[in-house]
Amino acid sequence: GEPVVNSAKCIGCQKCVKICPATALEMYFTPEERKILDELAAQGDPVEEEIDPEAAALAEKLAAYRGVWVFIEQTEGEPVRVSWELLGVGKELAAKLGVELCAMVIGENVEHLCREAFAYGARKAYLVDAPVFKHYRTESYVEACCHLIAKYKPEVILMGATGMGRDLAGAVATRVSTGLTADCTGLDIDGKRNLMQTRPAFGGNIMATIMCDKFRPQMATVRPNVMPMPEHTGSTAGEIVREEFSVPEANIFTKVIEIIRDAKSKSHVDIAGADFIVSGGRGVMAPENFAMLQELADELCGVVGASRSAVDAGWMPQERQVGQTGKTVRPKIYIACGISGAIQHLVGMQDSDVVIAINRDRNAPIFEVATYGIVGDLFQIVPMLTEQIRDLKL
Numbered sequence: 001g002e003p004v005v006n007s008a009k010c011i012g013c014q015k016c017v018k019i020c021p022a023t024a025l026e027m028y029f030t031p032e033e034r035k036i037l038d039e040l041a042a043q044g045d046p047v048e049e050e051i052d053p054e055a056a057a058l059a060e061k062l063a064a065y066r067g068v069w070v071f072i073e074q075t076e077g078e079p080v081r082v083s084w085e086l087l088g089v090g091k092e093l094a095a096k097l098g099v100e101l102c103a104m105v106i107g108e109n110v111e112h113l114c115r116e117a118f119a120y121g122a123r124k125a126y127l128v129d130a131p132v133f134k135h136y137r138t139e140s141y142v143e144a145c146c147h148l149i150a151k152y153k154p155e156v157i158l159m160g161a162t163g164m165g166r167d168l169a170g171a172v173a174t175r176v177s178t179g180l181t182a183d184c185t186g187l188d189i190d191g192k193r194n195l196m197q198t199r200p201a202f203g204g205n206i207m208a209t210i211m212c213d214k215f216r217p218q219m220a221t222v223r224p225n226v227m228p229m230p231e232h233t234g235s236t237a238g239e240i241v242r243e244e245f246s247v248p249e250a251n252i253f254t255k256v257i258e259i260i261r262d263a264k265s266k267s268h269v270d271i272a273g274a275d276f277i278v279s280g281g282r283g284v285m286a287p288e289n290f291a292m293l294q295e296l297a298d299e300l301c302g303v304v305g306a307s308r309s310a311v312d313a314g315w316m317p318q319e320r321q322v323g324q325t326g327k328t329v330r331p332k333i334y335i336a337c338g339i340s341g342a343i344q345h346l347v348g349m350q351d352s353d354v355v356i357a358i359n360r361d362r363n364a365p366i367f368e369v370a371t372y373g374i375v376g377d378l379f380q381i382v383p384m385l386t387e388q389i390r391d392l393k394l
């Protein structure tokens with residue numbers, strides 16, 4: 001119903017306007033009221049300046065947290081590239097906040113990853129190195145993370161939106177009672193040291209900027225390939241803070257008995273790491289027509305990707321899907337064949353260095369993100385491109 005203002009109690013402080021989460025309130029004053037308020041302000045009346053003890057306590061709580069941390073994900077000592085991508089964006093955030101960029105390294109025999117992290121911009125690394133952390137297990141890693149958070153109080157923690165990162169970030173955020181924004185596509189800092197976490201919402205129809213302004217640390221995950229890879233400086237100097245921390249094996253219910261590598265993984269095509277991708281959409285019309293895209297991809301030493309429509313039609317496996325519910329890719333060249341360019345597809349490929357779009361509809365939205373657009377029938381154009389590249393090689 002209509003909001004009711006209790007005019008006997010309202011002092012015109014406008015606090016309600018400031019805290020309304022939907023910015024739905026406005027306050028109007030009559031010229032007489034405005035005059036009185038101006039006079040009070042001139043006398044230094046504390047109406048506006050009133051110190052709110054709750055706000056002061058909150059500010060004090062938040063101020064105890066400082067520093068930007070990146071979780072360095074690894075499997076058997078092998079780092080995952082997204083961790084370095086996060087150090088790239090983390091460095092910008094740390095500079096804006098005027099704090100140190102730190103790496104959080106957990107595992108067994110993983111000290112070398114601290115030095116790698118320094119080369120990608122970290123100044124300090126918190127290292128928890130013990131046999132119990134040899135394999136990733138939620139329970140032990142959560143314990144290690146929460147121990148470090150309680151002791152060193154970082155204000156921002158970034159993790160890759162990988163299987164491990166998603167699992168760990170959710171569990172840690174729950175344990176330390178803070179907020180977590182998954183799959184961010186943009187990160188920035190506002191005027192009050194809050195992390196502005198931008199991600200697609202409502203099926204990609206809007207970009208929402210999410211804040212966690214009452215709790216610390218502020219936690220976010222980012223998918224691989226969303227942030228650019230920072231430069232490897234070659235300098236491995238930095239401070240390693242070794243934490244003597246472990247978890248008794250008996251306290252961990254999960255046991256890793258054996259690691260069996262998926263036989264499929266040998267034939268698995270990693271579109272996320274590819275430099276050249278030829279993607280097909282509904283315009284490719286049939287599964288056998290993807291052979292034509294494969295020929296072009298082979299000439300470029302690239303791989304074949306697909307839109308969700310092509311995947312849903314059963315023409316391509318899900319692991320080849322590019323987009324919001326597929327993979328984010330950042331190749332040197334992305335060739336979109338018979339793909340209209342729905343926002344959910346664009347968010348997965350628009351950061352490619354060069355986008356070449358082939359579509360017979362000149363108004364297709366894919367042309368808005370294309371570096372080169374070819375309006376025409378893909379069944380004529382794709383074989384012509386393949387031929388041209390073959391000729392160039394001869």
Ligand code: FAD
Pocket residue numbers: 203204280281282283284306307308309310321322323324325326327337338339340341342343344345348358359360361364376377378379
């Ligand atoms: P269409 O939109 O049907 O486009 C086909 C295009 O081919 C048309 O532009 C047409 O002009 C062109 N064409 C036809 N024949 C030819 C020809 N002979 N030569 C040249 N051009 C031709 N989509 C994704 O791709 N990835 C995602 O991760 C994803 N996630 C989603 C998540 C949600 C929550 C939702 C709601 C949707 C998602 N979608 C995703 C689906 C997305 O909205 C689109 O439906 C989809 O991307 C369309 O695929 P398409 O471009 O292949 O097909």
